[in-house]
Amino acid sequence: MSNKNISRRQFVTASAVSGAALMLGFSTLDALAAKVAPGRPAPDGWTPNLWLTVDPDGTVTILSAKSEMGQGVWTAMPMIVAEELDADWSKVRVARAPTNGKYNTSTGGSQSTRSSYMPLRQAGATARAMLVGAAAAQWGVPASQCTTAAGVVTHAASKRSATYGELAAKAAAQPVPAGDVPLKDPSTFTLIGRATPRLDIPAKVNGTAQFGIDTRVPNMVYASVARCPVFGGSLVRVDDAKARAVAGVHQVVKLDAVERLLPARVAVLAEDTWAAMKARDALDITWNPGPNANYSTEAANAGYHQRVNDDANAGVTASKGAVRAAGAGERTVEAIYEFPLLAHATMEPMNCTADVRADGVEIWAPSQAPDSIRTGVAKYLGVAPDTVTVHVTFLGGGFGRRSQTDYAIEAVQLSKAAGRPVKVTWTREEDIQHDFYRVDGIQRLRAVLDAQGRVVSWEDRVVGPSTEAYAFPGRFGNRHFDAAARPPYDIANYRLDMVLVDSPVPMWFWRAVSNTQNGYCMEAFLDECAHAAGQDPVQYRLAMLAGNPRAVHVVQLAAQKAGWGTPLPKGQGRGFAFYDYDGTLVAQVVEAEVPPDGKVKVHRVVCAFDCGQMINPDTVVAQVESAVGWALSAARYGEITVKNGAVQQSNFTDYQVVRMNEMPRVEVHLVDNHEPPTGVGEPGVPPFAPALLNAIFDATGARLRRLPIKPEMLKAGAATD
Amino acid sequence: MPSFTLTVNGATHTVTAEADSPLLWVLRDKLALTGTKFGCGVGACSACSVHIDGDFARSCQWSIADAAGHHVTTIESLETTELGRRLQQAWIDEQVPQCGYCQSGQLMAAAALLKDTPRPTDADIDNGMSDNICRCATYLRIRKAIHRAAGNGEAK
Incomplete structure (x- = not known):
């Protein structure tokens, strides 16, 4: 993959000031998205990609628009901002950016760091400049005489200092520097380039990390799906009498193929995953194998x-x-x-939870491309993208598989049919036999x-x-x-x-x-x-x-x-x-x-x-x-x-x-x-x-x-x- | 549906479930203990590892009927034992997890291994841990972390 066409240009805007918090939005262009959709004019080139918040108590919260799937972006993204900000790393928190079309959330192609590096540095440096500006104005000293380290602005000559938290409200009123703010000489980095414990690891040693498959929402039912085993086949008939007899089964749903995305299917909705799987296996289905009945590798x-x-x-x-x-x-x-041919076989099988309501759609997905889900679901349902909310969980492996949207479209189909939230969990067999x-x-x-x-x-x-x-x-x-x-x-x-x-x-x-x-x-x-x-x-x-x-x-x-x-x-x-x-x-x-x-x-x-x-x-x-x-x-x-x-x-x-x-x-x-x-x-x-x-x-x-x-x-x- | 009573992480639970329902899905769906993961459903990857009466067990291969009356321990209570805390700290010190999905099972398998073999060699660890798949291939760090938790110092 090439990033040769990626402009290094970026811009920073002070686009929102909320309460005492200083917030900056900035943009980047993700190279994979550009590659997947070449010729699409980068809409103004740039959409805001990440938010940085300095709270009055000095906590710095950085929203990552990139999905954590084991590759460490959850830590690397905030490290880049914190370096130029001169933040106190112990007070840095990371949170997930919303999927609302304003961020580039596509995570793949080994692009997250390379495409975010300069914009994130600019974001950190710009925030730092405004915090320094606020301190200098308060003390009546030249900003050039102030230094920063570990979340504190210091004016050595007058022996004054203030924390970023103390300065946040005043910094929010500072003018946003015009153009790019000078960045550090990399030889002076203290955080970038230093082995840093990952922020996501503690939750991954005690069972609390939330993956897509762990999603639980009120009134949810569980789905298991029988998929036409032959690529391009269709459903002839299904006898679901035995499946319906399984305790806890709510509903059997027939689903047509979605071109290039999903095969013909029969789904079972039930009280729990096991009942759904057991009933799925009890379906008596006749498939028409279709035009690829004789295809072999x-x-x-x-x-x-x-x-x-x-x-x-x-x-x-x-x-x-x-x-x-x-x-x-x-x-x-x-x-x-x-x-x-090779399968991905992520440890977490494909899964997704969706809630299709009259007032909008909510989706919980372990996704590398939540904006593709948002727009794909909107198109599928014929609704406005703004009515589709995608919550991104941790990913139990991505490896490219989770840049697809099939599992999310399927969850939406089933929630729509059920009229309530549905979690669909693929078996390992489905995951391997219906991969891309x-x-x-x-x-x-x-x-x-x-x-x-x-x-x-x-x-x-x-x-x-x-x-x-x-x-x-x-x-x-x-x-x-x-x-x-x-x-x-x-x-x-x-x-x-x-x-x-x-x-x-x-x-x-x-x-x-x-x-x-x-x-x-x-x-x-x-x-x-x-x-x-x-x-x-x-x-x-x-x-x-x-x-x-x-x-x-x-x-x-x-x-x-x-x-x-x-x-x-x-x-x-x-x-x-x-x-x-x-x-x-x-x-x-x-x-x-x-x-x-x-x-x-x-x-x-x-x-x-x-x-x-x-x-x-x-x-x-x-x-x-x-x-x-x-x-x-x-x-x-x-x-x-x-x-x-x-x-x-x-x-x-x-x-x-x-x-x-x-x-x-x-x-x-x-x-x-x-x-x-x-x-x-x-x-x-x-x-x-x-x-x-x-x-x-x-x-x-x-x-x-x-x-x-x-x-x-x-x-x-x-x-x- | 019949009812079954079992002890999970020290608490007694009575659940209504089909007799053939795997313990895995009872833990995850009925008891909301989602730290135990579904990986393969056929006992081939050990992502679903728990302890039953203190011994390593794959929860996808135990029916609720078989698990009834037993003491089940899951990742959610690993930190209640000194060995469990040592392992968790070693996992953090060696920065083991990547995606993290298999790590509940890895930790439960490691705890069972160290209970039986407190000072394992590399070969002991390989034997004890090769039922557990990690698609991120964090195996080298898992081995180091087990040595660290065992107080073995550098890998043998």
């Missing part, structure tokens, strides 16, 4: 291979120079990499190496479906989220193109989005090029990164910390990968062992990580650890298959994820600098799979070009190439 994959030479339908998504065939003394390296998946597909890579082994021409063709083509048909032309990535290396000629294939499988953003498949294909293939050239994979990359000192540093740091080139025990191998995730530079060294049974074991992951200015370094480390575990789950186990139009996996029993006994040691080496902050939550994901595959090659000589890595691919005696 196996056949789809074969189809991707058949179209790999379909030049006439390959849309170029990026290019530079002119790609060419190998000349004298040169050689061509070519390979096809395959990747499967990471795309499947193949990539064919072709490189021409010159006599020195250097890549002089690079082609990367994607064959497969596109998230955008599924979710936003006709809106994107030749642009695709799922296009191949531009190589971050100095390669004079490249061409990236895509043969777009229709698919009935719902698709959506998945932690790191297309960077997952792109990092895998690109960095595993580059390893093939290095070996074809007879060169060390780290040195090979360094030679092509010569003009990028930050990238060189990250590559060298990972290699050095990992002991690249030092011997490993027999049966073990070491693999390297590098990825530029929209400015966040990540290098990983994976040490893996391939035992005779083929069950690959990852022992150690060394990661060098440069995301520019870090806000909370411990959160950065945690996110890299998390990304490694996430990517290992996908590499070892992650595969959704469709047969006869329906997903075959159903629960953690057959859609496995790594557990503690499989988690490798993770060593994170952070690059400490003051460059503009880039993303943290996703960038650790893309380099992991290729580094692991390269380690397997190092250990065994087997070059795997398909995920996930199944033991039978590596068992002693398995074909290796």
Whole structure:
């Protein structure tokens, strides 16, 4: 994802003064929203994004418009404001901004910090300037002689000081500074860049943190839903006699499909979740499987291979120079990499609570995109968005899944049918079988190496479906989220193109989005090029990164910390990968062992990580650890298959994820600098799979070009190439 | 619907429920103890972990009929024991939770582990905790926090 088009311009307005509290509103533009809806003129570019309140008792409350899903925004956002405000951190509180269209609430794409950093700093600095102005006026001294620290303004010469709380009412009457207020020199930061305990953690160790699934409202009933298992199918008939006989059942509701959002369904509303689930299972339903009755991922994959030479339908998504065939003394390296559909499987299954009343709609949702819910529900019901209120809870994992709105529209449908509040809770089976998946597909890579082994021409063709083509048909032309990535290396000629294939499988953003498949294909293939050239994979990359000192540093740091080139025990191998995730530079060294049974074991992951200015370094480390575990789950186990139009996996029993006994040691080496902050939550994901595959090659000589890595691919005696 | 009596966090409750209703949903829906989480419903993720008569149990796999007459302890009362408080503080000190959804179950599993194995090795922890899934993969910090709570100092 790119934020290249994001203007750094921001504005600050003193838009409300309430009582003794000083309140500032300010704006930012979220890059993901811009990407999802390109061409939409940023309405004046900017909508207020966050409110800062200084109370008379000195408490500073910062409203975060970003959803906390484990990535630490609940702490990082206020840290940025508090730094420039010189607030007393012990008096800072964070609260959720309302979903009213005036804030940009979209949380995803590792964008929250990078897009909010400058506006939040300006907000803090502007508030500080007004507090200083109030103190200076009160004391009759020049503002320039006043200093601030820990929520207190001091005039040293006259030995006077006042707390922010004492000054708040007077500060509210100060003129808002025209234009940008000077910001701190980052070398003087005392909070930004310091490991800071997260504000959401205490509630997450005693059961009090409120997730969406924990919502309880008066007069609520509970819903469980039977969903047409085949994508695009419809309901023929339902016999609900047995379901209605289950004690506590109120109502059975038939629901049609909502295009590209929800399948045909039959829902049961009951006194409690268990009664609803039990009755749901007692429904006797006949589905019409519809046009996708014969769809299978196996056949789809074969189809991707058949179209790999379909030049006439390959849309170029990026290019530079002119790609060419190998000349004298040169050689061509070519390979096809395959990747499967992946489910999100957030620990908290999809759920939502809705109350559709005559005077308005109220929704409680664990959402990454509450404004999309607000506008989507308004459109669905044909009501004004202002009548839709969305309360955002903590999210039991998001990973992109919760940027969708399907679960909220469904809760609204059911509340409308019931005439009372409804909480709908998906089973794990529904969550896995009715996800919006990471795309499947193949990539064919072709490189021409010159006599020195250097890549002089690079082609990367994607064959497969596109998230955008599924979710936003006709809106994107030749642009695709799922296009191949531009190589971050100095390669004079490249061409990236895509043969777009229709698919009935719902698709959506998945932690790191297309960077997952792109990092895998690109960095595993580059390893093939290095070996074809007879060169060390780290040195090979360094030679092509010569003009990028930050990238060189990250590559060298990972290699050095990992002991690249030092011997490993027999049966073990070491693999390297590098990825530029929209400015966040990540290098990983994976040490893996391939035992005779083929069950690959990852022992150690060394990661060098440069995301520019870090806000909370411990959160950065945690996110890299998390990304490694996430990517290992996908590499070892992650595969959704469709047969006869329906997903075959159903629960953690057959859609496995790594557990503690499989988690490798993770060593994170952070690059400490003051460059503009880039993303943290996703960038650790893309380099992991290729580094692991390269380690397997190092250990065994087997070059795997398909995920996930199944033991039978590596068992002693398995074909290796 | 029949009635069942059980003790939850020291208090006696009589609930009306279908006999096959999992303890998980009784706790969450009927007793409003929502700290215990639903993750899979099939005993595969342990997000719903509680203690029954002091032992680790997956509340999605216990029917209310089976749980009747027993003493159930949930995350809401973890802080009432010295071991529970040590674990909670260790979780905070190591900054374990990310999304946090599985952490009630992780803490209840850890408390059961330390009750039986007060000074666990890494292998003990891996054995005791690998039924619990964390999609944020906070496993390394969970292991460190358990060592910290056990007074093991740095990980063994």
